Amino acid sequence: xxACFTRPPxxxxxxxxxxxxxLGAALSAKSQNTAPYRHSSYGDVGAIAFDPMQDDPRxxxxxxxxxxxxxxxxxxxxxxxxxxxxRLRTAFAAHSPCRRATGTITVRFLISCTGETGRFRVxxxxxxxxxxxxxxxxxxxxxxAIRSVGRWQPGTYQHHAYDSYKFLxxxxxxxxxxxxxx
Amino acid sequence: xxxxxxxxxxxxVVGVTGILSWQAKPVRHWLAETCFTVKxxxxxxxxxxxxxxxxxxxxxxxxAKAYLEKSVPFNKRGDYAQGMYYLNQAVALQPRxxxxxxxxxxxxxxxxxxxxxxxxxxxxxxxxxxxDAAWGENLYFLLGLNYLQLQQPRQALAYFRQASxxxxxxxxxxxxxxxxxxxxAIAHVSLQQYPSAIxxxxxxxxxxxxxxxxxxYKAWALYQLQQWAAAARSIDLAATQYQQGYCHWNAYYDYPxxxxxxxxxxxxxxxxxxxxxxxxxxx
Numbered sequence: 001x002x003a004c005f006t007r008p009p010x011x012x013x014x015x016x017x018x019x020x021x022x023l024g025a026a027l028s029a030k031s032q033n034t035a036p037y038r039h040s041s042y043g044d045v046g047a048i049a050f051d052p053m054q055d056d057p058r059x060x061x062x063x064x065x066x067x068x069x070x071x072x073x074x075x076x077x078x079x080x081x082x083x084x085x086x087r088l089r090t091a092f093a094a095h096s097p098c099r100r101a102t103g104t105i106t107v108r109f110l111i112s113c114t115g116e117t118g119r120f121r122v123x124x125x126x127x128x129x130x131x132x133x134x135x136x137x138x139x140x141x142x143x144x145a146i147r148s149v150g151r152w153q154p155g156t157y158q159h160h161a162y163d164s165y166k167f168l169x170x171x172x173x174x175x176x177x178x179x180x181x182x
Numbered sequence: 183x184x185x186x187x188x189x190x191x192x193x194x195v196v197g198v199t200g201i202l203s204w205q206a207k208p209v210r211h212w213l214a215e216t217c218f219t220v221k222x223x224x225x226x227x228x229x230x231x232x233x234x235x236x237x238x239x240x241x242x243x244x245x246a247k248a249y250l251e252k253s254v255p256f257n258k259r260g261d262y263a264q265g266m267y268y269l270n271q272a273v274a275l276q277p278r279x280x281x282x283x284x285x286x287x288x289x290x291x292x293x294x295x296x297x298x299x300x301x302x303x304x305x306x307x308x309x310x311x312x313x314d315a316a317w318g319e320n321l322y323f324l325l326g327l328n329y330l331q332l333q334q335p336r337q338a339l340a341y342f343r344q345a346s347x348x349x350x351x352x353x354x355x356x357x358x359x360x361x362x363x364x365x366x367a368i369a370h371v372s373l374q375q376y377p378s379a380i381x382x383x384x385x386x387x388x389x390x391x392x393x394x395x396x397x398x399y400k401a402w403a404l405y406q407l408q409q410w411a412a413a414a415r416s417i418d419l420a421a422t423q424y425q426q427g428y429c430h431w432n433a434y435y436d437y438p439x440x441x442x443x444x445x446x447x448x449x450x451x452x453x454x455x456x457x458x459x460x461x462x463x464x465x
Contacts (some may be wrong), residue, residue: 033225033226033258034433037214037225037228041228041229043228043229044225044227044228044229044255045227045228045232045255045256045259045261045264046255046256046259046260046261056436067256069227071258071433071434072433074433079444080442080443080445081436081440081442081446082442082444082445083444104262104292106260106261106262108259108260108261121261123260123261123262123263125262125263125266127299129263129265129266129267129270130263165259167259167260169260169262169292171293173439179293181293181435181436182260182289182291182293182434182435182436
């Protein structure tokens, strides 16, 4: 009993340090963003749920509940980014430029664990990153270009192939394609 | 007596109200900070995480870091309208804290080089005669990279020199960011100053011997000088180091001039077949 009372105060602070460390580790555990999360939901930022009005029902995912972000599993274009960009530029250049289009168009889509693509969504912003509307044919040209590049190498983590999100952004200046990123 | 009581009561009400409103702000701030911390229990970009950030901002609408945190998953996932809206809020509240980060995002994630230069210069102006770092990278280095991307290699070189000098002064010559040398070499290559490019790349490899980009651009400069044997050795080294994983890579975005296997193979083939340099473009 007396031992409890004679314990130096340092022991208590060490204990609290240990507890604090454990709590800190627990709190920071979910901050790891470059590994797939245990679950994904369609409420997540940027999630794309199936929409029968615009999505191809033949596009199948391997696991609807574990959709990874591209930066977690790194899906790749088999011929490399430079080849992908070259193909997209060529496909886009085949159409006549629409001079009203200035800003950034982002096409976000899903790559299944077999490398198929689907559920395309288009977002457009102006040069100040405010939402804007581009002429619809511009989005159509870009969607056609992305669809035309063929299969992808699916994203993997610890030798397991995942369905994953991917996006490609196109900066346009008066209808001319300036940059493709990220 | 009655008047005194009324004034006393009024004084008490005013005093209590004052104390409560004075205390309410710290309490609200504490609640906001708690929501901000607890959101780490859920994955970034998940509904609970974003809702907790909303709650943090409801408790304390001036908590700039909560706006920044809200912006991150949107920008990482390509929703720039939302991402930049929240990031702009954070910058409006604390420009000294977050302007550098916005410049960094514009450079690497949005490829908006003029916007990045604008932000980084404003950020630099807050602390004259001091070398700032934006998101951990030397401000002059980032400015140099922006100018390099804007095809202004002379301006870029001036900034890379400034960045190297500042880092060397602060931490010693060994601790200069190796990519300062790499991008300076690429600037020299675009000016067709191949011996200067090789000199920069040698400075890099003296400090970090394993860098596939350094070997690749050295091979490119040697190829331009038609030093075939040395170019062949360099491109082989680039291929080996690339396969071993000694390459500049990031999960979120492609680095400027990021190296890829097909580019190495194209250059290797050109060197082996001694294709005249004018017929091969830098990838």
